[in-house]
Amino acid sequence: METMTPAVAVVGAGPAGLTAAAELARLVDGEVLVLERERVPGGIPRHSDHTGYGLRDLRRVMTGPGYARLLHRRAERAGARILTEATVTRVSDGRELEVTTPSGLVRVEPHALVLATGARERPRPARLITGDRGAGIYTTGHLQNLVHLHHGRPGKRAVIVGAELVSWSAVLTLREAGCRTVLMTTSQPVPESYAAFHLPGRALLRVPVATGTRLVSVEGDAGRVSAVVVEQVGTGRRRRVECDTVVLTGDWIPDHELARGTGLDLDPRSRGPVVDTALRTSRPGVFAAGNLIHPVDTADIAALDGRHVAAAVQRWLGDERMGEVAFDIEVDAPLRWVAPSVVRRGDPPPARGRLLLWTDTLVRSPVVRVHQAGRPLARRRLPWPASPGRVFRVPWSLLARARPDAGPVRLSLAR
Amino acid sequence: MRIHDVAVIGAGVVGCAVARELAAYELDVALVEARDDVGDATSKANTAILHTGFDAAPGTLESRLVPRGYALLSRYAGETGIAVEPTGAVLVAWDDDQLAALPGLRDKAVANGYHAAELVGPDFVYGTVPALGPGALGGMTVPGESIIDPWSTTLAFAYDALARGVGLRLGTRVEAVESGPEFTVLRTSRGDIAARWVVNAAGLGADVIDGHFGHRRFTVTARRGELIVFDTAARPLAPKIVLPVPTSRGKGVLISPTVFGNVMLGPTSEDLPDRTDTSTSEAGIASLLEKGRRIMPSLLEEEITTSYAGLRAATEHGDYVVDVDAGKRYACLGGIRSTGLTASMSIAEHLRDLLDTAGLPLKPRAGLPPPVRVPVLGEASARPYQNDELIRRDAEYGRIVCFCEKVTRGEVRDAFAAPIPPRDLNGLRRRTRATLGRCQGFFCGAEVGRLFDEATGTGD
Incomplete structure (x- = not known):
């Protein structure tokens, strides 16, 4: 088995990981190695094909895919080495990594480790939505991957669970794919997303938002979703909404399996690793950044975590004495x-x-x-x-x- | 018209085991399945336990066939690579009734020829499964109870059957039966199939097929069992199968690890009028969560990976209905409930002997192919993504496509090259575990879908 001994290993090439790597490549002697399990670096913005990216970190506004490409280019230009199709399958009880790659298993023994594995949306079973199984049920991540990276098509009539920023992102994706959003449901008494986006969104996209409701169950026909049952939370009144597509948005959980598997202290509420203001985890030399620790904030905030953690990693490699x-x-x-x-x-x-x-x-x-x-x-x-x-x-x-x-x-x- | 020696109706775990067994003899066997895949009805959604048979009703056929099947399937799993983990089980008593029932259960186990069960106190119970909620009064250990991959079991039987020359007819529903003096004609949704002998292993449809042969022996009721599957992070909480103690007041739910590294909670038990209804229900899931919270509160803190409902083919009889009508050259396998996975090979063996007596000529086939090897899916073995040598020979085993379950492109490719390729995404899931994990497709759903479309030539 091959062994690599970089100065820093970064797990995850999303906005946080790529930004951390770009900074670290400038700041530290030795190799900065980014391990990314997907074929293309960039993380979630790769398939989030709308504008609004880069505002706070790059002081410009661009689309998700453009932002992903730019962060990737910047990290490489700075001298970071980005390994794609490299899946970290285990973190030792120190900071050694077991990695599966197409050229074989690799052991990575870095001096410092940055976990930037991001977050995902809870899928249907975790939300206890009962009823029939059937095609046509997606999370936003799955949907955008399907539409933007694979040019696949969802159905024609969608119900979206959630009315926050990511939910409207799903509406845009569906519209582009020729699928009309017939209803958005949210258990909140008012829609969650930014008012600035929500009001024009509602007007322009003409999507009815049912507040104070929850999606109870799914009905299927011939292996595909045919309707959902939506309940008014206060009154228990239910109605059936015909649709062939259901998108489950928001309800984020960090992709924390590596952090948990290696025994880092986790915050029981966010389920991400506990970090200090320098983004150190409970184990010396192991850091965490991005939506792994705050599921979820916008991509630019995750990227700025990356910049912040780079300074802390540099201090660690310079034998800092960590305060109590x-x-x-x-x-x-x-x-x-x-x-x-x-x-x-x-x-x-x-x-x-x-x-x-x-x-x-x-x-x-x-x-x-x-x-x-x-x-x-x-x-x-x-x-x-x-x-x-x-x-x-x-x-x-x-x-x-x-x-x-x-x-x-x-x-x-x-x- | 080609006349088969035997037609087996139903390619569930029992039908596949029967076809495989009979094909060890010089017989032309057809395996006829209404659905588009083997093991796609009752066999795909059970509790995945390899039972010792300790709690069967003594004297029943089931009580004889389950222990025998346990031995046969344990050996076969070793030969083929079907994942089995000998975790053992502990029955936990939560009230005085249940505690009082334990000695009787141990006596029953002994009556069934199972001598390893032991009554244990609460300290032992908590020492074995520390995550149990408060209030356990005692228990009984059943060290032989094991967990198994039910999907690969059915597939292995089917692959072996095909290698032995069985003709598999998927998507072929038997709609009527015409008995003749020499052979029987099955009128199916895809034309007629003629066979001298017919074996009814139709599971949920066994009573209908039995009716076609003029019998009215039982009525199948679809008994829905809902199950919740928790994330692999929960696996350390359940080192053993935690079984309920059945009493006159009903049967509780179990908590069981799975060979894929998850933890399962269930099943519910509810008779349904609709034999195709595999939906989950609010009441069912709520009752599981309520019971689970009492048995193992910390389990409920873990993420739910999936939930599903399986249907058991229950009948009004307390036992398997295995019978050969020699005059009609017809065999019936009815009322094979969840223990049928464990008993599949012994049911096949038992049926073979009955058919032999009834006059089916059995001449062992020379030069039987060796048992197939199924893909490595269990967590107890080194899987392809962990196998450096394999990846260096074939880089596709180093390309993980489903990150949660660590399924590689090589394994997806192999599934399509197997003797029975998947015809839908669920079939691919059962063969590879792809998209079965915690993200349920958030990361890989689109890519796995693309690989499926590419391999099957479907999609846009």
């Missing part, structure tokens, strides 16, 4: 998780000076309260909503008064 844990960060409902959630002495602020959080209910004009061991530290009204289906960002400055070794810092919302 100063405090943990915790959240109260309706907040579900926060990333990063560990703060060490002497560490930099998190990427972009923001904590990333997830909320389960909409708070339009949220007041963020910060406490440490019962002591109020800060209280600030933020000018953006805390909205389910997308990351809620909280400025790091709200934690300025937190003291090391004074117990966990808790974030909560007041209406």
Whole structure:
């Protein structure tokens, strides 16, 4: 078996991994090796064929596939080595990797490891949608892969589960493939996606959005979806909607199997690895970045994680002395998780000076309260909503008064 | 018209085992299946357990055939590479009724010739399966209970049968039967098939076929069993099969590891009027989750990979109905329930002996081909993606296409080159595990679909 000993191994060539690799190739001596299981690098943007990519990291706006190509090119130009069709099948209890490639098994023994394996949407069984099995049920990832990379066709009438940003992305993909979206369902009382996108989206695309509903079951006919049953959550009233396509959007879960398999501490709420503000995991020399730790934020935020983690990896390779844990960060409902959630002495602020959080209910004009061991530290009204289906960002400055070794810092919302 | 010596109706696990067995003799055997694949009805959705037969009703045919089938199939799995893991099982008693029922179950096991079952206390139970929820009062171990790949079992029988000269007729539904003095004509959706002898292994349709031969011995009821399959991350929670203790108040659900590395929770049990209804139900899934939460709360924290419903061919009889009508040169295999996977080879053997007595001439065929080797699908063996030597010989085994289940392009290619290639994506799944994993196609669904279209010449 072949053995490789790069300075850094990055698992996953999506926006976070490619950006980390491009930075690291400039910053560190020795090889930066990116391991990507797909045939083409780029991650999710490869098949997300609409504009809006690159805003915060590249200060420009481009399509998903164009963005994926550019990040790939930049990483290669910077000198990173990108191995495609290279699937990491196991991480040892240190940071050694077992990799399957078309030329045989490879053992990779890096000095530092960055996990950037991204996230996926929960499929139908995990959402407990009962009824018939049948063709025509997709997640957005599956659908966009089918339409944009394989030029395949879904059906003619679709019901979309979810009404967040990714759900509207699915509407656009379906429209391009000649499939009309007849209904979007969301259990939220209001649609989750950005108002700026939602209102014109609703007007231009003429998609009815059923709020406060859930998809209960699927009916099939001759091996294909023929209808779904949608229930009004409050009243239990049900109706049948004829369709031949169902797209399950959002409800993200990190692709965390490598992180879990190797025994990293996981956040039980986000299910991603626990990281500190430098994006170190619970194991020295192992880092995590991108939607693996915050499922999910937009691609540019994942990319900026990549930039942030590169600096931390460089310090690690330069024999940094890592500070002790100063405090943990915790959240109260309706907040579900926060990333990063560990703060060490002497560490930099998190990427972009923001904590990333997830909320389960909409708070339009949220007041963020910060406490440490019962002591109020800060209280600030933020000018953006805390909205389910997308990351809620909280400025790091709200934690300025937190003291090391004074117990966990808790974030909560007041209406 | 060609007149076969034997026509076997139904290519489930039992029909395939019977065809394979009879083809070991100098007989011209046709295997007739209504669906487009072997093992595509009751055989594809069971609890995938290789049973010792410890809990069968003593004295029944089932109680004799299950232990014999266990021995035969264990050996055959070794020869062909069908994944089997001898995990053992523990029955767990959660209330006084169940605890009181355990000694009787052990006596029953002994009556069935199974002597390895032992009554154990709660400490032993929790030592064996630490993830069990609170409240277990005791249990009984059944060390011989094992888990098996049910899909490869049916396929191996079918491949062997084909290698021995059996003619497989898929998509061929028997609609009527015309008995004659020398041979019987099966009127099918794809023309007539004539055979001197007919074996009815039609599973859910066995009573209808039996009726065509003038018998009214039983009625098949489709008994739906819903199952939830949890992610492979849950596998350490279930090192053994956790069985319920059946009492007069009903039978609970089991939690079982699978050879693919998942954990299964189920089945429900509900009689359905529609023999084709394999939908899952809200009530069924909810009841499984409620029961599962009590048996193993931490399992419910894991991701659900899939859920499905299987149909068992239940009858009003408590036993298998295996009978040969020598006058009509007709054999019936009815009421073969979930134990039929374990008993498949012994049912075939038993039927062969009955047919021999009834006058079917059995002359062993010389130069039988060796048993087939099935693809390595179980987690207990090194799979192609882990095999450096194999990948260096053929790079396609190093190209993983389904990331969750680690299925390579080489294995997908092989499935289409096999004696019975898949005709739909479900067939491909059963042969390779592709898209069966936690992402359910988020990453690989489109690519696997493309490979299927390419291999079968379908799609756009």
